Amino acid sequence: MAKKDSSRRDFISWFLGGGTLATLGAIAYPAMRFINPPESGEANVSQLKLPFGRPEIQAEPSNGKTFKFGRDLGIIVLTEAGDLRAFAATCTHLDCTVQHRPDLGILWCSCHNGRYDLDGGNISGPPPRPLEKYVVNEVGDDIFIKKEEV
Amino acid sequence: MKKLIFILILFVPVLVLAGQNNCLTCHQDFEDDDGPSHIFSRDVHSQKGIGCVDCHGGDASLEDMDEVREVRGYRGVPSHREVPDFCARCHSDATYMRNHNPALATDQLDKYKTSVHGERLYRNNDKKVANCISCHSVHEMGNGKMPHSSTHPFNIPYTCGKCHSNPEYMAEYGIATDQLHNFEQSVHGKALLEKRDAGAPACNDCHSNHGAAPPGTENLAAVCGTCHALEAELFVKSPHNDAFNEKNFPMCETCHSNHLVVKPSDAMIGDKPPSVCIRCHSDNDGTKGLETAKAFRGMIDMVVAGREEAHIALREAITKGMMTTDEELRLKEVDQALIQTRTQVHSFNMEDMSPHAVLGKALTDTVKANSAGLIDEYYFRRKGLGLASLFITLMAIGLYIKIRRLP
Amino acid sequence: MSASNSGKDESLISKGYDWIDSRFKIDALVEYMSHKVVPLHSHSIFYYLGGITLFLFLIQVASGILLLMYYRPGADSAYESVRFIISEVEFGWLVRAIHSWSANLMVFGAFIHMFTVFFTKAYRAPRELTWFSGIGLLALCMTFGFSGYLLPWNELAFFATRVGTGMAGAVPVIGEQLLIVMRGGEGVTGATIGRFFGLHVAILPAAFTVLLTIHLAAVQRQGMSEPVDWVNKPESEKKYMKFFPHFIYRDALVWLIVLNILALLAVIFPDGIGVVHWPLGEKADLFGVPPAVIRPEWYFMFAFQALKMLPAHVWFLEGELFGIIAFSVGGLLWAMVPFLDRKSVKGKEPKLVMAFGVFVVIFILAMTIVGYLVE
Incomplete structure (x- = not known):
């Protein structure tokens, strides 16, 4: 009788110990995964480091490349003079994406021939407002994009 | 000092009288409330300080109307035919205009003379044809930026429609009068009049304003291409350009109609009605026309169907409360690829179109895959919860038994 | 717990115990415990409420430390980093959900704990200090909630904080200055995040730890309060449970149940549910249009609603000022209840004090309900 009792107590202890371990594991597992840094390392704040550099922009036939900026789409272009300029890429007319036309020296929306100069100004066509211009900073081979202070 | 003030006071009534516009004093007496003298304060000229005598001549300081008519340079009321020159006295005078409204062009009269309106006025002495004031109104003229002006983009269709949609008035000219009605149904009319998009074209954007005339069939690419530049560019380079010219088909209009240009649908392409391709092409016409049309339609349908599926997958991920902003942004790129695919139809060349369609499809596949991944993640969370919950429950049960066994 | 499994373990553990005991004399502590x-009585279940609140606080500390690894205060990084946590960091959504759920449950637990203590008169001498420290802890809890609410720098938080801090402006004399100190300037800006962040992760935890130590030390030293009518009960009729292991085990069981509920809520409703919700939504826009309904968190609702319902003027005072004075006086009375109640120590029912308690509960419930019903 005494033997049976002690084996049962053993079982309960084992059961409780196993449950405790499993619970600790269930808590530790997500915590460990949380601590493990994600690919992008840190949050993209208002300053964004582009995932590409000058060579990739140059390689594009249009000398321009779009990028994701928070919830918006941006475009960075290489001007003839060799400057990098970045803008919100969504046309202010009907939300199409603008493209760089180095042949015309403009940003062009193919949907309704909306045109913006390389300062983002809406120079012709239906767009009612200029494109938002971003601040571009080059540090070594890295390109950083920032929203202009209001 | 006192003397000076006295003299000044003495002169005040004279100064006031000299500045007074005697035209209005009399004309307001005998004109109705909507007469020129009453409404002129709303006129853009009045707001710029240009008064009655600047156009009509005479002398505003005179009190007797008969005396006014005697003044040198008194022009009175111009006849219908005289109106264009009456306005052009200032509006075609570059020096004068520079001092009053430097941004305004001074070629309106020259253009008017090239318009159907101007030609008929001067050649046929047509008294019904539009002159300046028919469109601009008179004595309460505005400019294109004033919302109540007859030349504001939102009002232009009705300004033109005043005559052009009046069958009785237009009867003797033998032209259609359904333009305004058609325009109102068109994608342009809806954008302009319903969505209040001032960037959408009104009558004058295609027909010109002072030089108003129907555009020539071959020049449609230039007219429509003002906004639809890529479509026009592609079309001109396509084999259809020569074929249309040969048959004297107006290029854009043949498929899209003119005033009634509705939002194009994918059904316009393909080898079955209501495709517009089958109006000319048939199976055995010796061209690859229908074959290409069918392939185009297949491409577009592929992207559209892919986008629909991506939307459904994404919506499920959204309703499950997952973070989907990246995919929403990617769907915008899909939209862009679809626009480009549809635009490339105007090249009538499979090689130009397919890369856009393939890109669009690839993007929709990515959205679908990622959304499915998010949905999987959702279920993974539930399963993980189940497992964790089970562990906690096991531990709780163990503890409970232990408590029950305490002495 | 599984020490009895093998002799080797036992000897190791007992060796470790001996090593520590020889230096810190914990035998005495175990003996004391x-x-x-x-x-043991019909309201014994209330004894677990403080423990639940403590457990939720520990979860707050743990999940808060985790969030701290990725969170970056500042107007142009706060929102982005929270968004990063819930979208990019693995289980980031879970940690945020746990932190938010646990915060709300902790405030709720603390409130219930306080009211049960109040109505069982457990605040009476000699436990005045426990009561005072408890009131302080509740105040800190609510400040924790208020400061933490702004940190994601989203629309919801921005406008609620603007309204919330705006009320401080009605405080007489120092109101204006208080407002500026709270906000770090005239308006709610990035400077406010800095302040609230410092408050939330440094000042409040430090203050909380001090008060909590006092609170727990007092409870441990004095033991659980006995029901009022036990004063006149013969010893033979009083029943007790051993603190260790009986009560501790039960406490642990309750904690496990709470943990399970918390996990369930966090996974199924990561953004909260009903009026207790915290979707990230849009980033705060300083010049944006406020949403139609700005609501504070539920535990501020009664105060918010009461202040809103006050007329523009009460006597010669401004409505809001009157409200703040009334709340201050009410709060002070509530905190001073161990001194106001002279009867319960003698085993008698303090009718007036209890009536005041009932009034406070009804007032808070009614105002909260009204607050959610209007609009």
């Missing part, structure tokens, strides 16, 4: 008892 083993004599501790918890009264």
